[in-house]
Amino acid sequence: MARTVSVEVVYRGIFQKTLAKNICRGIVLAARKEGKIGIAFGRYGDSPERNGIPAKNFAIVAPNEEELQLSMAQYEPESTDVTINVDDMMCKGVESWAWYGLQPINQKVRENGTLIVTSTLPAEELIKFCHTKPHPYRLAVIPAIPSFSGLWVYKDDHTDVRILGALPKVCPELTSLDSILAAIEDEWKDDLKVRSARRAHEQTTTQTVKPGEGNPEVPYTFDMPGWTTMREGVTIDAIRLGEPIKFGDQIGGYRPARNPYFKKFSTRTMRPVIDFDKCIKCTLCWLQCPDSCFDVTPDQTYDLNAEACCGCGVCEAVCPVDNCVTMVNEAAFTDNQSQWEAYKKDKVAYKAWVEAKIKERPERSHGFRYRGQYQEQVAKMGVAATAENLDADPGGQEEMGVGAGGGEE
Amino acid sequence: MDADAATAVRVAAAEQEALISGSEAVAVATKLADVDVLTAYPIRPYDTLMQYVAKQIANGEQDAEYIVAESEHSQFEIAKHAEAVGARSMCGSSGVGWCYAFEAIAVTPALRLPLVAMVGNRALDDPGAFGTEHNDALAARDLGWMHVWVDTAQEALDTTLIAYRVAEDRRVFLPCAISTDGAFLTHSQTLVKVPPKVWVDEFLPPYNRGDLVFHPDNPITIAPQVNEDWLMEIRRQTDQAMRNARIVIEEAYQNFRRIFGRGGGNPFFEEYHTDDAEIVLLGMGTLSMPVKVVIRKLREQGHKVGFVRVRWFRPFDYERLGPLLARFAAVGVIDRDFSMGSPFNSGVLANEIRSVLYAQDKRPPVVSFIAGLGGREVTIPAVKEMIEQTRKAAETGKAPLDTQWIGVRA
Numbered sequence: 001m002a003r004t005v006s007v008e009v010v011y012r013g014i015f016q017k018t019l020a021k022n023i024c025r026g027i028v029l030a031a032r033k034e035g036k037i038g039i040a041f042g043r044y045g046d047s048p049e050r051n052g053i054p055a056k057n058f059a060i061v062a063p064n065e066e067e068l069q070l071s072m073a074q075y076e077p078e079s080t081d082v083t084i085n086v087d088d089m090m091c092k093g094v095e096s097w098a099w100y101g102l103q104p105i106n107q108k109v110r111e112n113g114t115l116i117v118t119s120t121l122p123a124e125e126l127i128k129f130c131h132t133k134p135h136p137y138r139l140a141v142i143p144a145i146p147s148f149s150g151l152w153v154y155k156d157d158h159t160d161v162r163i164l165g166a167l168p169k170v171c172p173e174l175t176s177l178d179s180i181l182a183a184i185e186d187e188w189k190d191d192l193k194v195r196s197a198r199r200a201h202e203q204t205t206t207q208t209v210k211p212g213e214g215n216p217e218v219p220y221t222f223d224m225p226g227w228t229t230m231r232e233g234v235t236i237d238a239i240r241l242g243e244p245i246k247f248g249d250q251i252g253g254y255r256p257a258r259n260p261y262f263k264k265f266s267t268r269t270m271r272p273v274i275d276f277d278k279c280i281k282c283t284l285c286w287l288q289c290p291d292s293c294f295d296v297t298p299d300q301t302y303d304l305n306a307e308a309c310c311g312c313g314v315c316e317a318v319c320p321v322d323n324c325v326t327m328v329n330e331a332a333f334t335d336n337q338s339q340w341e342a343y344k345k346d347k348v349a350y351k352a353w354v355e356a357k358i359k360e361r362p363e364r365s366h367g368f369r370y371r372g373q374y375q376e377q378v379a380k381m382g383v384a385a386t387a388e389n390l391d392a393d394p395g396g397q398e399e400m401g402v403g404a405g406g407g408e409e
Numbered sequence: 410m411d412a413d414a415a416t417a418v419r420v421a422a423a424e425q426e427a428l429i430s431g432s433e434a435v436a437v438a439t440k441l442a443d444v445d446v447l448t449a450y451p452i453r454p455y456d457t458l459m460q461y462v463a464k465q466i467a468n469g470e471q472d473a474e475y476i477v478a479e480s481e482h483s484q485f486e487i488a489k490h491a492e493a494v495g496a497r498s499m500c501g502s503s504g505v506g507w508c509y510a511f512e513a514i515a516v517t518p519a520l521r522l523p524l525v526a527m528v529g530n531r532a533l534d535d536p537g538a539f540g541t542e543h544n545d546a547l548a549a550r551d552l553g554w555m556h557v558w559v560d561t562a563q564e565a566l567d568t569t570l571i572a573y574r575v576a577e578d579r580r581v582f583l584p585c586a587i588s589t590d591g592a593f594l595t596h597s598q599t600l601v602k603v604p605p606k607v608w609v610d611e612f613l614p615p616y617n618r619g620d621l622v623f624h625p626d627n628p629i630t631i632a633p634q635v636n637e638d639w640l641m642e643i644r645r646q647t648d649q650a651m652r653n654a655r656i657v658i659e660e661a662y663q664n665f666r667r668i669f670g671r672g673g674g675n676p677f678f679e680e681y682h683t684d685d686a687e688i689v690l691l692g693m694g695t696l697s698m699p700v701k702v703v704i705r706k707l708r709e710q711g712h713k714v715g716f717v718r719v720r721w722f723r724p725f726d727y728e729r730l731g732p733l734l735a736r737f738a739a740v741g742v743i744d745r746d747f748s749m750g751s752p753f754n755s756g757v758l759a760n761e762i763r764s765v766l767y768a769q770d771k772r773p774p775v776v777s778f779i780a781g782l783g784g785r786e787v788t789i790p791a792v793k794e795m796i797e798q799t800r801k802a803a804e805t806g807k808a809p810l811d812t813q814w815i816g817v818r819a
Contacts, residue, residue: 097636233522
């Protein structure tokens with residue numbers, strides 16, 4: 001290898017932090033087997049202690065120390081040879097911090113670089129979520145649900161080694177499969193993990209994404225002011241009061257003002273779908289939502305502001321009416337449009353839409369609804385080694401997050 | 410009251426003499442300046458300020474919120490927050506008490522809170538020592554606090570009023586620490602002219618925080634997490650505020666002179682017999698007293714010696730101090746502080762002066778002295794010794810590079 005290779009892991013705060021670290025360490029240790037030198041680090045500005053927030057980890061491998069210096073003392077590389085997305089819903093873009101804007105998942109992927117996604121969705125569907133690039137790149141899919149391995153208690157589901165096993169297939173310049181397997185053997189001393197890596201290497205499929213293919217939307221960005229134009233005293237405008245909602249000739253209700261520089265929806269993996277006909281106007285979802293993401297409609301029902309929703313599922317949990325608020329896999333949606341407006345335009349069509357969404361994609365691993373759901377999903381991945389490993393330790397189920405938004409915080 | 414009547418009241422008012430210490434003079438100034446919030450936590454020698462304020466309030470002379478905190482950290486935090494909501498505030502401390510408040514002290518400048526604090530300069534314990542040493546205030550020298558050293562109780566009173574005027578100027582909005590030497594200023598009473606309130610009201614406009622005020626009518630968030638995306642811009646803003654302070658200090662002293670009829674000369678440093686001087690000593694605080702005595706004696710004997718007393722240490726008036734010092738054949742700098750392991754093992758002030766002189770075409774030798782640590786008296790013989798060493802440097806054109814410890818037992 002004559003050049004530096006950069007790998008990025010985009011992961012979700014808390015429960016994938018150790019996973020991301022393991023992948024990046026594995027890369028550097030494998031490259032070391034071939035005499036190369038590398039660095040593994042997390043993006044320092046991230047705050048991965050927040051449940052579900054998108055965050056980044058990097059591994060950079062260089063032929064020698066002098067080459068590596070070019071990539072050191074930086075928060076992130078300018079471009080990547082491989083970007084690994086360990087939660088397919090982040091294909092819609094990530095927003096890790098206020099003022100960052102919505103960053104496309106493939107933002108850093110260089111021409112003919114690779115985006116690896118762990119997903120059970122077909123590649124065509126993932127490409128639709130990803131923002132377009134002006135140059136071709138490759139998409140590799142590792143069949144898997146998003147790992148919920150955890151932080152303090154690392155519930156090993158082999159996602160780390162499965163991704164490591166796939167890497168030599170999409171980027172042979174980085175390291176050989178033999179080096180990856182040797183590094184896994186050294187690091188974990190577990191033959192089962194070596195087998196998982198080898199199997200993932202075989203399972204991984206790759207296809208080329210053409211220029212302009214994908215989501216054509218231009219992601220929102222913000223320009224940061226300079227010292228002469230910034231307000232002094234480290235002060236910023238607080239969130240102002242909200243305003244009534246207008247729809248047709250109806251005016252009323254209340255839409256709270258929200259932070260325009262941090263929308264937060266990229267944290268979400270599920271979103272509530274609301275059956276307005278069933279709503280008894282009890283106010284509980286509106287009161288309990290930790291992100292104030294409900295607007296009070298002129299009908300005195302509660303409409304989701306999908307730009308502000310983190311998908312925690314509290315609204316579903318507190319709603320006293322059966323099937324009035326239902327959390328649905330984010331994969332079922334392509335925009336953040338108002339559900340209430342759709343309902344007002346055509347109630348019959350809306351009802352059909354709600355039922356279809358619930359039926360189509362009822363489940364998602366981030367935010368389990370019942371104990372053991374994750375194990376069931378892992379088993380469905382059809383990965384013998386992984387399922388075998390989890391089955392061997394049924395007590396571990398206790399440590400998996402249970403309930404909406406479960407995880408370690 | 411129309412303008413003429415107001416002028417008549419002002420002219421008719423007169424100063425009154427009071428026998429008070431430097432800290433008590435600061436306390437009187439807080440009364441005259443209508444300070445809204447005073448926060449306190451006892452440590453000697455600063456506590457003389459809080460005691461006198463308590464007395465003024467108890468006697469019904471002063472109307473203010475007086476909050477005794479459970480530590481210096483809280484004391485400075487409370488005063489900081491009071492400033493954020495637009496309340497003129499005063500706090501202060503000494504030695505390690507000031508250090509204990511350091512977290513609050515460090516963040517006050519970036520938040521642009523014009524808090525005024527009195528530092529009763531005290532050695533940093535351990536070992537226990539009540540006496541003056543400037544390392545407490547100087548520990549915060551680089552953070553965006555304005556720092557001023559006074560040498561009389563009168564100057565302590567006047568400077569407190571000036572400090573509010575400068576700090577609360579919209580172009581500045583930076584905190585200001587007024588350093589008063591422990592014991593010599595804080596614990597000895599001298600006659601001080603206390604100006605009438607009408608004069609102070611004319612000099613000092615109310616504190617107007619404008620669009621930065623933390624109030625329900627002006628909803629703002631203060632100090633969010635910013636990381637590397639913003640911090641450099643924020644530092645540059647603080648830097649600009651400190652640059653602006655140089656202009657605002659000049660303006661404030663001009664106005665002070667107009668209304669109070671005293672405080673002439675350069676606000677940033679006092680020159681004593683410098684016009685025809687061949688060599689000068691330079692220092693801060695009350696060591697000016699024995700130095701001035703010796704200079705007068707030596708002048709009687711025909712020696713052309715002078716003294717420069719630095720008042721404003723931040724902002725530092727390098728633009729005028731450099732050309733002034735370049736005129737002399739040698740400069741002896743007396744530090745009542747230390748900077749262990751610094752270039753030439755000097756105190757803080759000596760290396761500031763060396764730095765200022767570097768920009769000059771003619772650079773006189775700088776003799777660096779460390780004297781009077783822990784409140785040890787700077788005696789007449791000690792001053793004579795420093796002048797003698799400075800004179801030798803002038804003669805040879807060379808100074809010993811290493812700093813000279815004066816009055817230390819071998």
